[in-house]
Amino acid sequence: MKKLIIVESPAKARTIKNFLGKDYEVIASKGHIRDLPKHSFGIKIENSKFLPQYRVDKDHSDIVNKIKDLAKKSEQIYIATDEDREGEAIGYHIAKAIGKGPESLPRIVFHEITKSAIKNALENPRKINMDQVNAQQARRLLDRIVGYKLSPLLASKIQKGLSAGRVQSSALKITVDRERE
Numbered sequence: 182m183k184k185l186i187i188v189e190s191p192a193k194a195r196t197i198k199n200f201l202g203k204d205y206e207v208i209a210s211k212g213h214i215r216d217l218p219k220h221s222f223g224i225k226i227e228n229s230k231f232l233p234q235y236r237v238d239k240d241h242s243d244i245v246n247k248i249k250d251l252a253k254k255s256e257q258i259y260i261a262t263d264e265d266r267e268g269e270a271i272g273y274h275i276a277k278a279i280g281k282g283p284e285s286l287p288r289i290v291f292h293e294i295t296k297s298a299i300k301n302a303l304e305n306p307r308k309i310n311m312d313q314v315n316a317q318q319a320r321r322l323l324d325r326i327v328g329y330k331l332s333p334l335l336a337s338k339i340q341k342g343l344s345a346g347r348v349q350s351s352a353l354k355i356t357v358d359r360e361r362e
Contacts, residue, residue, distance in 0.1 A: 185255035215274040269313035
């Protein structure tokens, strides 16, 4: 039985595997593996709560199946995605996709890809930071809520193919303007 480490980048996976040897399997998720559906709203609103309807993207179904298979055979699974909002969310979605609670998987972080940094991270795991996961999820839902309704209007009235895009900059500006008032 091996220990499994899940990272985002295939290049990072190869390097880490070389550092750790045969007792570890290292695999890359290649970024986000679950997202809101591309062709529908994907957010249910019930009792003033926003419930995202995440799906495994078709492009990632093979890698998710491979991660699930390796996870079943592993004695320990580590989430080692990047240490930012997106990385925490990717780790959370990996845990959900393989049928694990995010609190049950140790989360390791390192800021350099060296043997000593990886070993230190393995000796000092932490939990997935749900505050960061929720911050990323709030941004993603806000992008969808505004963008899904506004993008078709922009495309029909201003320019074909125009998208409302991310709204976090606009939301931040509104917040800053209110604070200044």
